[in-house]
Amino acid sequence: MAEDVHYCPLHECVFSGDVRRLSGLLRLHDVTKKDKHGNTALHLAVMLGRKECVHLLLAHGAPVKVKNLAGWSPLAEAISYGDRQTISSLVRKLKQQAREQMEERRPNLVSALNQMGDFYMELKWDFQSWVPLVSRILPSDICRIHKRGSSIRLDTTLVDFNDMRWERGDISFLFNGDRKPNLSLTVLDNKAELYQRVRYEETEMEIEDEVDILMSSDIMAAQMSTKSITFTRAQTGWIFREDRKEMVGPFHSEFYVINGMLLESRKRREHLSEEDLQKNKAIMESFTKGSTQGFDNNGEPVRRPSLSPPPESKVSWEEYIGSEPGNHPTLGRNLVYKETSKAFKATVAMSPDFPLSVDMLLNVLEVIAPFKHFSKLREFVLMKLPPGFPVKIDIPILPTVTAKITFQEFAFRNDIKAELFEIPSHYIEDPTRLRWQ
Structure with missing residues (x-):
């Protein structure tokens, strides 16, 4: 029997602000x-400004990384409401839940890597844009991946990108699955001969800096809509059309056109005043340079205060739950909202010859997902692809930028040396050097 979506006792308790009843119900629901x-x-508790309910729900493990029908998470709604303490609690909980999920998956990941043969692989990234000036400044990169046992090394010259800022360098990323979590991820800066352990735990200062950034900037949600995606065989030839087949490196491949790929980008700014929008640029620049926006007389950073709360919601539970799905009355601030949607026509080349399976690739990508462009690749590979292995792919990375990824070399090898996964002895630790995460 279908569950009654109207029967939501926790939601109803939050609506009425009945903390005692909520506490009792949390054991049962x-x-x-x-x-x-x-x-x-948790979404409702945040939108309605019910702080006690928020803390109670978080203490019972309410998920923070979850979206409603409009595509917004509780953290997005908290930024809109503007209570600093709530935003801070959600950021902490989000990071804790991400760590716990990673730790839960880790034994399976390490065991999957151990069972896989050792290999060397090369991926070529070409970034392209339909905007001519942008196209000229976009980088390309060859990533080299070595895998031995449960260890992975990724060498890249493209550190990261944020909007249209591209950071170049000579970076190696080491993952050692047989080490303790806090010692398993390391980033090497080979030019400066420095290394940094990737910490799972942020300092108080880092969390509060992040809250300042969230409160000072647009609330963004960008996602690849895969609902309407279809694959059709790519054709070649002017008169006699036939299915396109080509070699990609040493691999026989069949090309498919991906139809209906949409990059949906949404932006909210009801929490920002005109003055904020002016200041915003300066604040963001100071953060990217690694400094906060100002200090008080004691040398403490000046933090962004909570906003005045929006007017108390007059919406009743009945009105809320009786409204059309995804179209309920406003509970917090009135949205200031902009949505853009861009359709992409992309291609993917699938090869039956590639020695690695898609599942194996997903395990490797999970390890290197902290690099934003690799997490996009992982999202793409999770789609229901045609048969074979995706040896060449177009992926929209930003509304104006597409990455073309080619798996141009792959070989299982039993001569991969253990020292590749070690920090060179003359490298110096510098925990502040790389703000790539």
Whole structure:
């Protein structure tokens, strides 16, 4: 029998602000349940400014990385509401939940890597844009991946990108699955001969800096909509059309056109004043340079204060739950919202000859997902692809930029040396050097 979406006792308690009843119900009901609008009880607690309910739900493990039908997470709604303490609590919990999920998956990941043969692989990234001036400044890069046992080394010259800023360098990323979590990830800066352990735990200062950034900038949600995607065989030839088949490196490949790929980008700024928008640029620049926006007389950073709360919601539970799915009355601030959607026609070349399976690739990509462009590749490979291995792919990275990725070399090898996964003895540790995460 279908579950009644109107029966949401936790949500109803949050609406009425009944903290005692909520506390009792949390032992009996699923804290992850969504109502007909896709909101969890935590979404509602944040939108309505019910701080005690927020803390109670977080203490019971309410998920922070979850989106409603409109595509917004509880953290996005908290930024809109503007209570600094709530935003800070959600950021901390989000990071804790991400760590716990990573630790949960880790034994399976390490065991999957150990069972896979050792290999060397090369990926070529070409970034392209339909905007001519942008196209000229976009980088290309060859990433080299070595895998031995449960260890992976990625060598790249493209450190990261943010909007249209591209950071170049000579970076190696080491993952050693047989080490303790806090010692398993290391980034080497080979030019400066420095290394940095990738910490799972952020300092208080880093968390508060992040809260300042979130409160000072647009709330962004960008996602690749895969609902309407279809694959059709790519054709070649002017008169006699036939299915396109080509060699990609040493691999026989069949080309498919990906139809219906949409990059949806949404932006909210109801929490920002005109003055904020002016200051915003300067604040963001000071953060990217690694300094905060100002200090008080004691040398403490000046933090962004909470906003005045929006007017108390007059919407009743009945009005809320009785409205059309995804179209409920406003509970917090009135949205200031802009949406853009761009359709992409992309191609993918699938090869039956490639020695690695898609599942194996997903395990490797999970390790290197902290690099943003690799997490995009992982999202893409998770789609239901045609048979074979995707040896050449177009992926939209930003609204104006597409990456073309080619798996141009792959070989299982049993001569990969252990020292590749070690930090060179003359490298110096510098925890502040690389702000790539």
